[in-house]
Structure formats: C-alpha cells, structure tokens
Amino acid sequence: MGSFQPHLEKLKNLMHINDVQLALISDRMLQDMSIGLQKSTKSSVRMEMLPSYVDCLPDGSERGAYIGLDLGGTNLRVLLLTLTDPIDGGAKFDATIKSESYKLPKEKMEGTSAELFDFIAANMGDFAIKNGLEGKMLPVGFTFSFPFDQDRIDHAILKQWTKAFNIKDGVGEDVVQMLRDAIARQGNLKCEVVAVCNDTVGTLVSGVAEDPNCQIGLIVGTGTNAAYLEKVSNIESVSGYKDDRFMCVDMEWEYFADTGALNNFVTEFDKQVDATSPMPGEFIFEKMISGMYMGEIVRLILCQLASVGNIFTEKCLGDLRTTGGFDSRYVSDITEEAIAGHGETDVVTSILASVGVKASHGDVHTVQLVCEFVSIRAAHLCAAGISAIARKIKANHPEQNDLVVTAGVDGSVYAGHPTFDTLLEDKTDELCRNHGVKVRFIRAKDGSGKGAALIAAGMYRNRK
Numbered sequence: 001m002g003s004f005q006p007h008l009e010k011l012k013n014l015m016h017i018n019d020v021q022l023a024l025i026s027d028r029m030l031q032d033m034s035i036g037l038q039k040s041t042k043s044s045v046r047m048e049m050l051p052s053y054v055d056c057l058p059d060g061s062e063r064g065a066y067i068g069l070d071l072g073g074t075n076l077r078v079l080l081l082t083l084t085d086p087i088d089g090g091a092k093f094d095a096t097i098k099s100e101s102y103k104l105p106k107e108k109m110e111g112t113s114a115e116l117f118d119f120i121a122a123n124m125g126d127f128a129i130k131n132g133l134e135g136k137m138l139p140v141g142f143t144f145s146f147p148f149d150q151d152r153i154d155h156a157i158l159k160q161w162t163k164a165f166n167i168k169d170g171v172g173e174d175v176v177q178m179l180r181d182a183i184a185r186q187g188n189l190k191c192e193v194v195a196v197c198n199d200t201v202g203t204l205v206s207g208v209a210e211d212p213n214c215q216i217g218l219i220v221g222t223g224t225n226a227a228y229l230e231k232v233s234n235i236e237s238v239s240g241y242k243d244d245r246f247m248c249v250d251m252e253w254e255y256f257a258d259t260g261a262l263n264n265f266v267t268e269f270d271k272q273v274d275a276t277s278p279m280p281g282e283f284i285f286e287k288m289i290s291g292m293y294m295g296e297i298v299r300l301i302l303c304q305l306a307s308v309g310n311i312f313t314e315k316c317l318g319d320l321r322t323t324g325g326f327d328s329r330y331v332s333d334i335t336e337e338a339i340a341g342h343g344e345t346d347v348v349t350s351i352l353a354s355v356g357v358k359a360s361h362g363d364v365h366t367v368q369l370v371c372e373f374v375s376i377r378a379a380h381l382c383a384a385g386i387s388a389i390a391r392k393i394k395a396n397h398p399e400q401n402d403l404v405v406t407a408g409v410d411g412s413v414y415a416g417h418p419t420f421d422t423l424l425e426d427k428t429d430e431l432c433r434n435h436g437v438k439v440r441f442i443r444a445k446d447g448s449g450k451g452a453a454l455i456a457a458g459m460y461r462n463r464k
C-alpha cells in the first residue's frame with residue numbers, strides 16, 4: 001500500500017466529520033425542527049415537519065385482520081396482519097403476519113400515477129387470491145414512502161416523488177383517492193383504505209407494538225427519513241386536539257441540508273452524485289447517507305483514485321466508469337468481509353471482478369477502506385439527526401431525568417450493512433451524553449407495512 005498511503009489519509013480526513021462538528025449539525029437540526037413546526041417560520045427551513053394525524057398508538061387491545069400496504073423504494077409489500085387474543089391470557093394481542101413482496105418494475109416507477117396504482121391494486125388482488133381473502137371487506141393501512149400533506153388520516157396530498165420515482169403526474173393529488181380508484185378499477189377487491197402514513201411513521205407505530213417507549217421511527221434504506229412523537233401544542237398547523245396529546249410528525253429530514261447546513265462537509269464526490277441525480281440540489285442529506293447513493297459515492301472515489309494512479313494500476317475500471325456501476329449492496333458485503341478481520345479478500349476481489357475490475361492486493365485493501373470511510377460518515381450524520389430528535393423529545397419531558405427513548409429502525413442499509421447499526425448507536429450515545437437522554441435502537445422488521453396495518457387497527461378500534 002506504501003506509496004498511496006498519504007492519499008488515503010487525505011481521503012479519510014475529507015470524509016471525517018468530528019464530534020464537535022456533529023454536535024453542531026445536531027444543534028442545527030434541532031433548531032430547524034422547531035422552526036419547521038411553526039407556520040409563520042416554516043418557509044425558512046427545508047425539513048417539512050409534517051403532522052401525520054396518527055395520534056393513537058397501539059395499546060394491545062386491537063383485534064381483527066387488517067391489510068398493510070407498503071410502497072417503498074424498490075418493492076411493494078402487501079401484508080395481512082391478524083391480531084388475536086393472546087395465548088398467554090395477557091391483554092396484548094398476539095400478532096401474525098403473512099406477506100408478499102413484489103418488485104417494482106422500472107417502467108412503473110417512470111410511467112403515470114394511474115399505472116403505478118393499478119400495479120398496486122393488481123398485486124393486492126394477487127395477494128387476496130393467495131390468502132383466500134377475496135370478497136372479504138378488510139381495512140387497509142397504506143404506507144406511502146414519500147412526502148405528503150395531510151389534514152386527516154386518510155387524505156394525503158403528494159408533495160413530490162422522490163428516490164428513483166420519476167412519475168410525471170400525481171403531485172398535488174390525494175394518493176388515498178388514487179389508491180381507492182385503482183382498487184375500484186381492479187374490480188373484485190373489497191377493502192376500505194382507512195389510513196395512510198409515511199414509512200417512518202409506520203415504523204414508529206410498529207416499534208410501539210414492540211416497545212411502548214418507542215417514540216422515534218427511522219428509515220435508512222433507498223432513502224432516509226425520520227418521524228417522532230411531538231406534543232400537539234407544539235405543532236402550529238394542528239388544531240382541535242387537547243394540548244397534552246402527542247402526534248407522530250414526519251420530519252422529511254432528507255431535505256435538511258438543502259438550505260446549506262452541510263456545505264462545509266459536502267465533498268467533490270457528493271457534488272458529482274448530486275449533479276447526476278434525478279433531483280440536483282435537493283436531498284443533500286439523503287445523498288450522503290442512504291442506499292441509493294452509498295455505492296455511487298464509493299464508485300466516484302475509486303474512479304478518482306484510479307485517475308491519479310493510486311489504484312487499479314492496469315487502468316481497467318470496467319463498470320466503475322458508469323454512473324450506478326457500483327451497487328450499495330457491495331459496500332455492505334465488502335465491509336462484512338473487512339470486519340471479519342481474517343485478512344480475507346475473496347469477497348471484495350470477486351465483487352471487483354464482477355464489475356470488470358482487475359485489482360491487486362493493495363487495491364483491494366484500499367477499496368475496503370473507502371467503503372469504511374463512506375459508511376462511517378453516513379452513520380454519523382444519521383446519529384447527529386437522531387440525537388437532535390432525542391433532545392427534542394427530552395425538551396418535551398423536562399420532568400424526566402435520564403430519559404431513555406426507543407427508536408424503531410428499518411430499511412435496507414440499517415438491516416443489511418454490518419456496521420451501520422453499531423456506528424449509529426455509539427455515535428448517538430456520545431452526542432446525547434450531556435443532554436440527559438439516551439436512545440435505544442430496535443429493529444422494526446417489516447415495520448412500515450405492519451405499522452400501517454396497526455394504524456388501521458387503531459382506526460377501527462376507535463370507530464367501534
């Protein structure tokens with residue numbers, strides 16, 4: 001590795017955000033959260049701080065069968081959640097889940113909204129047939145992983161398509177109505193869409209079913225975002241609730257840095273990722289963290305190292321020359337091998353071979369380090385955000401010393417990357433240390449779809 005060590009050192013420094021800087025980022029996010037909750041000041045920040053109208057969390061008394069729909073970054077998941085009397089005789093339901101995942105074809109992500117919603121309804125139909133649910137009237141909770149405005153729980157005006165969705169229409173329309181229309185067009189489905197939520201809100205609610213202390217929902221997958229429980233009296237746009245109530249707020253934190261909050265940390269690689277992305281200038285925070293971009297950042301760094309002769313001496317870059325030529329999954333797989341600590345390089349060598357790169361032993365080590373720097377930065381930025389949320393929650397509970405709050409987390413990066421969870425947890429601990437609050441992380445597997453079904457169950461409970 002000898003001669004290119006200084007180069008790696010430089011790269012490490014470039015990607016490193018130190019604790020003082022992370023604490024300042026946390027401060028800035030905390031400030032933006034409060035500003036974003038006020039109607040009069042909201043326009044000076046980019047985070048949306050959207051009220052979800054989810055103010056009633058599962059209490060264990062729910063029973064019955066509910067459909068959860070989860071339209072995520074790359075898949076549609078349909079699930080049947082059945083809540084029955086517990087066999088242990090306790091008060092909290094026993095829950096069983098049957099689910100199917102349907103890969104979203106690229107053309108459905110780039111066609112019309114009617115085509116996308118017809119695809120959802122068709123797969124709900126397939127799911128109903130497979131599970132003997134045809135003709136059954138079931139309440140549906142719909143997780144829609146995009147920003148939308150709400151004035152009630154079953155009404156959601158789409159603000160923007162995000163991630164890799166490049167659909168030309170639908171913005172400004174009610175996604176619940178679009179789903180209801182598609183279900184009607186489908187013909188033989190009987191179900192009632194009773195609630196819609198962002199995936200972070202769904203994850204929070206499903207976290208509550210695991211741990212009643214769950215107050216944060218976090219997604220680190222194709223995209224990233226977080227939701228938390230806020231005092232209704234702090235959400236200026238919501239009225240008609242008692243002041244002591246709490247409501248899930250969907251922060252839409254992927255927009256956080258779009259006002260320049262991270263300008264000092266945005267590297268030339270982030271700028272290139274941004275420039276070639278479908279939405280340049282937007283989602284800067286997400287682009288530094290989430291799975292849609294992690295592999296791309298690594299690819300760009302490797303290309304630059306190659307161009308100055310620090311890696312891949314044969315100048316054979318294969319697919320690495322092409323935008324999107326290095327999947328974020330590889331970052332996880334390479335890190336997995338690197339942390340095993342046996343000095344093995346089979347995985348990284350074969351990944352590089354699969355993208356057409358012939359690498360020397362030294363190159364392989366460099367690739368491992370680049371993946372590490374990119375992963376650490378992503379997890380630490382996320383920790384800065386989570387620590388801001390923890391501090392906001394703490395401010396709402398000044399009477400509680402040493403508050404512990406639980407965060408339910410889901411998403412392909414959190415679930416699939418071998419060190420992301422520990423990096424996130426450790427850094428959040430450090431950033432919260434002097435603020436009288438600690439965050440406990442739990443994996444909310446299938447969280448968002450299950451959460452939507454639980455919200456539907458709560459609606460049904462309230463209607464009875």
Ligand code: BGC
Pocket residue numbers: 073145146147162163198199200219221222223224225226252254286
């Ligand atoms: C979307 C959010 C979503 C997040 C995680 C972002 O790109 O805008 O609404 O919660 O991804 O899926």
